[in-house]
Amino acid sequence: MATAGEMAARAAQLWSLLDELAESEPQAYRRFLRQQHAEARRLCAPPQPRLCLRARPALRLGVLQGAAGRPLFVNVCGWSRVPAPRAPADPVPVSAGALQEVAEAAELYSIIDVAYNPDVLQRAEENTEKMEHLIRLTLKFVEERCSLTLSCSYNIETFKLKGSLERMQQSLKGKQMPTAPLTHNTRNELTLDQLLHSMEAEDCTRDSVLLEESVQQSKVPLIEEIASTELPEELSTPLYEMLTVKDANKKPLKLELKIKLPEVSSVSECDLSISKDDVIIEVPEKYKLQLDLPALVDEDATTAVFNKGKGVLLITMPVVKPEL
Incomplete structure (x- = not known):
């Protein structure tokens, strides 16, 4: 990695070479300026939104009650300043902002912005499997960067x-x-093309690190890289039964959801996420179930009990009473 003094020396060489080019080949000098202006406009273009993900913090059954967890929104953006991978199998450069907590009216949520090169997003949008792969990589990156479990x-x-x-x-x-800072006391030791290529390479790699390294650093770099990984295998849908318990006036009081999980030996294996209108139960590498609820429920008052002998999870969700 070049030091600030070495970068300043290269900049001084560039200015000197440009002066010589302007005198000896004016047309080439003007073409060079046009190319640089076009590149500057591209790099200075602000990031643009392309996709918004709503992720869910994974909740362990033992801490479910009173810990519904706020949703996490991930804004996936295209930004020309983020370089594209040099080859399809290479790690994908990514830039991200800080995780922010937002209180907006009655809504509490977290938000983080993630940017890729527009070409990366364009290729992903043309193929469903590639988009699914990129989304999984993005969520894994957010987990590692923010020390979350999603x-x-x-x-x-x-x-x-x-x-x-x-x-x-x-x-x-x-x-x-x-x-x-720029100085002008360095000899012209490189050609114009060599100097431009060396400065471009330095600019693209100076702040790039692998994902595993970035998690351990106290200062997060501007651009990081995420390595490609295989997508997880499709999880099986467990058997379940949904029951609506009603009062004497046939108004819903609570929802009872029974889920059969015969391959689960402990509640610690289960991740449960509940919102007002849906429920998600996941057992990594085994089961996955997502259901829309027939009525709005109070997620904070929801309870879950796992019968280890029968391998059955019972989730009880009180129905929210309509306001008069």
Whole structure:
């Protein structure tokens, strides 16, 4: 990695070589300037929203009651400043803002902005499996970066961005690298092409690290890389029974959901996520069940009991009473 002094020396060489090019080949000099202006416009273009994911924190059954967990929105954006991978099998560069907690009216949620090169998103949008793969990599990256445990299930929202466009762009553009001061006392030791290529390579790799390394660093770099991994195998859907318990006036009081999990030996294997209108139960590498609820429920008052002998999980969800 080049030091600030070495980068300043290269910049001085570039200015000197450009002066010589302007005098000896004016047309080539003008072409070079046009190319640089076009590249500058591309790199200075702000990140644009492409996809919004709603992820769910994984809740252990032992701490379910009173710990519903707020949703996490992941804004997936395209940004020209993030380089594309040099080859299809290479790690995918990614840039991310800080995790933010938002209290908006009666809604509490977390939000994080993640950016890829637009070409990466374009290729993923053309293939369902590639998009699923990229989403899984994104959620894994967020888990590692923010020290979270997320449910394997997620929703793709109908809107492309959670929060304002200005907030997202500021979040991603907030980490700018300082510019080294320029000096003019260095000899022309490199050709113009060599110098430009060396500076471009330095700029693209200076702040890139592998995902495993970035989690251990105290200062998060501007651009990181996520390595490709195989997608998880399809999980089986367990047998279940949904019962609505009603009062004397036939109004729903609570929902009881029984789920058969014969291959589960302990509640610690289960991840349960409940919102007002749906429930998700996951057992890594074994089961996955997502259901829309027939009535709105109180997720904070929900209880879950696992019968180890029968391998049955019973979830009791009180129905929210309509306001008068």
